[in-house]
Amino acid sequence: MQIDLDQVGETKEYTSTVCIVGAGIAGLLLARNLAARGVDVNLIEGGGQTLETRSQEIYSAKMEGNHHDGTTRGRFRVFGGSSTRWGGQLLSYTADVFSPPNTVPSLKWPIANYDLEPYYSEVHKIMHVGNDSPELELFDQLEMKKWDCSDVKIRFSKWAPFSKRNLANTVGRECLRSTRIACFLHANATSIEPSKATGRIERVVVKNYRGMSFRFKAQQFVICTGTIESSRLLLASTSISERGIGNSTDNVGRYFHDHISVSAATIQGEAKRQFVRLFSPRLVGGILFTPKLEASAELRSRDRLLAVMAHFAIEEPPGTGVAALREVLQSIQRHEKSGQVIKAISTLPGNLKEIVRLLWFAHVRKRRAISNGAAITLRLDCEQKPMATSRIRISAERDILGMPKAIVDWRISKEEQRTVQSYARIIGSFLNKVGIGPLTWSPELWKTDDSWLKLASDTYHAMGGTRMGTDPKSSVVDCNLQVHGVPNLFVASCSVFPGGGSSNPTFTMMALTLRLGTHLANECIRGVSFPVREQLAS
Numbered sequence: 001m002q003i004d005l006d007q008v009g010e011t012k013e014y015t016s017t018v019c020i021v022g023a024g025i026a027g028l029l030l031a032r033n034l035a036a037r038g039v040d041v042n043l044i045e046g047g048g049q050t051l052e053t054r055s056q057e058i059y060s061a062k063m064e065g066n067h068h069d070g071t072t073r074g075r076f077r078v079f080g081g082s083s084t085r086w087g088g089q090l091l092s093y094t095a096d097v098f099s100p101p102n103t104v105p106s107l108k109w110p111i112a113n114y115d116l117e118p119y120y121s122e123v124h125k126i127m128h129v130g131n132d133s134p135e136l137e138l139f140d141q142l143e144m145k146k147w148d149c150s151d152v153k154i155r156f157s158k159w160a161p162f163s164k165r166n167l168a169n170t171v172g173r174e175c176l177r178s179t180r181i182a183c184f185l186h187a188n189a190t191s192i193e194p195s196k197a198t199g200r201i202e203r204v205v206v207k208n209y210r211g212m213s214f215r216f217k218a219q220q221f222v223i224c225t226g227t228i229e230s231s232r233l234l235l236a237s238t239s240i241s242e243r244g245i246g247n248s249t250d251n252v253g254r255y256f257h258d259h260i261s262v263s264a265a266t267i268q269g270e271a272k273r274q275f276v277r278l279f280s281p282r283l284v285g286g287i288l289f290t291p292k293l294e295a296s297a298e299l300r301s302r303d304r305l306l307a308v309m310a311h312f313a314i315e316e317p318p319g320t321g322v323a324a325l326r327e328v329l330q331s332i333q334r335h336e337k338s339g340q341v342i343k344a345i346s347t348l349p350g351n352l353k354e355i356v357r358l359l360w361f362a363h364v365r366k367r368r369a370i371s372n373g374a375a376i377t378l379r380l381d382c383e384q385k386p387m388a389t390s391r392i393r394i395s396a397e398r399d400i401l402g403m404p405k406a407i408v409d410w411r412i413s414k415e416e417q418r419t420v421q422s423y424a425r426i427i428g429s430f431l432n433k434v435g436i437g438p439l440t441w442s443p444e445l446w447k448t449d450d451s452w453l454k455l456a457s458d459t460y461h462a463m464g465g466t467r468m469g470t471d472p473k474s475s476v477v478d479c480n481l482q483v484h485g486v487p488n489l490f491v492a493s494c495s496v497f498p499g500g501g502s503s504n505p506t507f508t509m510m511a512l513t514l515r516l517g518t519h520l521a522n523e524c525i526r527g528v529s530f531p532v533r534e535q536l537a538s
């Protein structure tokens, strides 16, 4: 059921068993999961069904430290959240990400890979990427067994089909149909209010765009607002403490991190032909797979490296068939108005020859076609050393709802530079050995000063700020994602990640969210359920 708070005439109080703030990837997944177990949910979403300027402006933030592009260009305040725009690339973390070998102790997670493994197949199902792992088959095809590559571990990420990437269109639709879930749109959580006596959360204060306030009460509350907004909401909730909620040890907002992605080298000439032969994206069962060349646990332990991987960016020249086709598919993913989709489709006939070639490659060769004009770049993506000084704070400046704006102070340490430079040498010699060489390296990569940062950017993988840990002195949530000291408040977001690994984080975040669903459903069975539907009907 969908309720547009902008259309509600009078201020009301709503109750449910669980109240979820944010209908992005985590929020939608959790709502569906809880409803399937018989739990009533109020799902509060700040945006509408399509992206609106007034909603997106609430995400504007001040930048300090390094420029963090994802803060402004890598998150979307709309039903479906950033899944309306994301790449849908999925890859689990390896065991050494949870328990890093000999590197930085604070990277260690309080849970292990096996805690999340039971949820991986469900994530695959939700994203329509099948459950099988053809890594070994692909590995054989790559003939890597012939080469000594103990320092380099090759795995393959899976890409969700374009039509299934936007969760608003899949899980979101199921949520809207569910009689157990009430989805409130244009509903902006501005403050979470605990009871002074018990410390339990009593309500979330929610505002629409007409200046009206609403109260949402529940037994359990879950923040699913994405990394930056999780910290912002906790810090802005000052009804009983000016430090905010869950922040008695001043950890909320700290240890903010992302993946550093470095444009390390270009691959040209004969090396490019060998790259296409070995590593161009493959299709198995209609699913696209791309190779990731990760630093092995042994190498990380020996050279004390952060998690790091090499991958290949394929950039087709603008105006080509690949670019035109991608625009059409992304337009559909973004759920754009039919006029925009038609405009994108109208560019296809001019590229017919190339599109036919693409389809032929996909169906016959089981590969993604790469044009002669495509630029191939070797990129190195690295996790960050956790730093308390890299943080999200709130400013004195307020948004249109009266909420303090976020300040993002993103820091990068020397460890990232050392890891990237060390792994560049290893991956360079590995690629040479397999015939992809010589590479044309970016000269700044090898400098000892900060000029390497010119090659680096974040990857729209914001993490940290409500770090998971067993010790409240250095973390914000526990292993069950419960905010330390607040019995009925949870956070489901990449904001809880102590370390970032090197692969895309959302797959792991989705598994964590499903695990939280099991935990919360068990908690709710022990508690009392509020009659949501009767109340909404009145």
Ligand SMILES: Cc1cc2nc3c(=O)[nH]c(=O)nc-3n(C[C@H](O)[C@H](O)[C@H](O)COP(=O)(O)OP(=O)(O)OC[C@H]3O[C@@H](n4cnc5c(N)ncnc54)[C@H](O)[C@@H]3O)c2cc1C
Binding pocket: 021, 022, 023, 024, 025, 026, 027, 044, 045, 046, 047, 073, 074, 075, 076, 077, 078, 079, 080, 081, 082, 083, 085, 086, 087, 088, 089, 090, 187, 188, 189, 190, 224, 225, 226, 227, 229, 233, 460, 461, 492, 493, 494, 504, 505, 506, 507
């Ligand atoms: C272009 C792009 C490509 C990406 N590609 C990949 C990829 O291939 N693989 C990968 O693993 N990751 C990728 N990511 C990252 C991925 O999108 C995020 O990790 C993921 O969306 C996080 O999910 P989430 O539910 O935590 O947050 P979101 O999806 O951002 O959802 C948060 C939701 O909360 C709502 N909200 C926020 N604040 C409030 C509030 N106060 N009140 C009410 N509602 C609120 C928002 O409107 C939004 O709907 C990509 C990101 C981008 C931008």
